[in-house]
Amino acid sequence: MIKVIKAEDRYTAHHEWLTARFSFSFAEYYDPSNLNFGVHRVLNDDIIAPGTGFGMHPHRDMEIVTYVIEGALEHKDSMGNVGVVRAGEIQTMTAGTGVYHSEYNHSQDEEVHSLQLWFLPDQKGLTPGYAQKQFSKGDQRNALLKVVAPDGADGALPIHSDVTIYFSDLDAGQGVTHRQAAGRKMHLFMIAGELTLNGEQQMKTGDAARITDVEEISVRALESGAEFMLIDLV
Structure with missing residues (x-):
């Protein structure tokens, strides 16, 4: 959902x-x-x-x-x-x-x-x-960059919660996918720009998507500078 x-x-x-x-x-x-x-x-x-x-x-x-x-x-x-x-x-x-x-x-x-x-x-x-x-803006370009994670895994900042936060900044027409384990949730927040989520939902600056019972999402930018935060959580 x-x-x-x-x-x-x-x-x-x-x-x-x-x-x-x-x-x-x-x-x-x-x-x-x-x-x-x-x-x-x-x-x-x-x-x-x-x-x-x-x-x-x-x-x-x-x-x-x-x-x-x-x-x-x-x-x-x-x-x-x-x-x-x-x-x-x-x-x-x-x-x-x-x-x-x-x-x-x-x-x-x-x-x-x-x-x-x-x-x-x-x-x-x-x-x-x-x-x-x-964090480097270049590392976020057309990719998902892990910025916060339990115990500071993979160079991310630490958090004492079962939460991983990613940032991404997409060029027009570019996209990323994220897959997670069954039973987890995703929360996507639009920082700037416009994109489509799973080819159906169109999102713009300030919009958010609360995602449950979906193991994989696909995000694609409608314009350059589509910046978003994706949270993988329980």
Whole structure:
């Protein structure tokens, strides 16, 4: 089964400093029928105004992945990590027994556009952890590049959840396929551009597909710069 959620059907929260589009029930948006997709609990598509952001706040027993699409996100946390996640970089954080962190737009002039994903961990009470990496755009071109995986397999960033995240950037007419074990799920999110999924579903920027009971998918770009994230999960 392939269920496509159109970009415009997501809940949108408008604040003076933030525009946030929620794929799952979050904050003031509560929908008991849309709490998660397998172990995937949060997918927030955030645009943060210059010089603003999320002040220091706590997390616990959650695996958090952040990807910066445009701009730069300034990060600080109670583990002592201080830095900037720039466009194209990915950050993972294990909240475990508890961690505080803040996220601010590093620029005083330009917006930052980022995705933040939360996943339920394999076990509670893990030691908090942090990692950050820039992946080559060239390695994503017309291919599926593994960027997050359990225990950091194959050079990916680590995550303590049965989740593997791939990124891809396709030229017009190019495609990729992904096959997974029976009983698993796939979640595909369009970062930019347009493509077709299994030759039937047409998807554009901000659209997502929740895929169950389908062991193989085929994705083909309708235009150059079709960028998407594919999550293989339980």
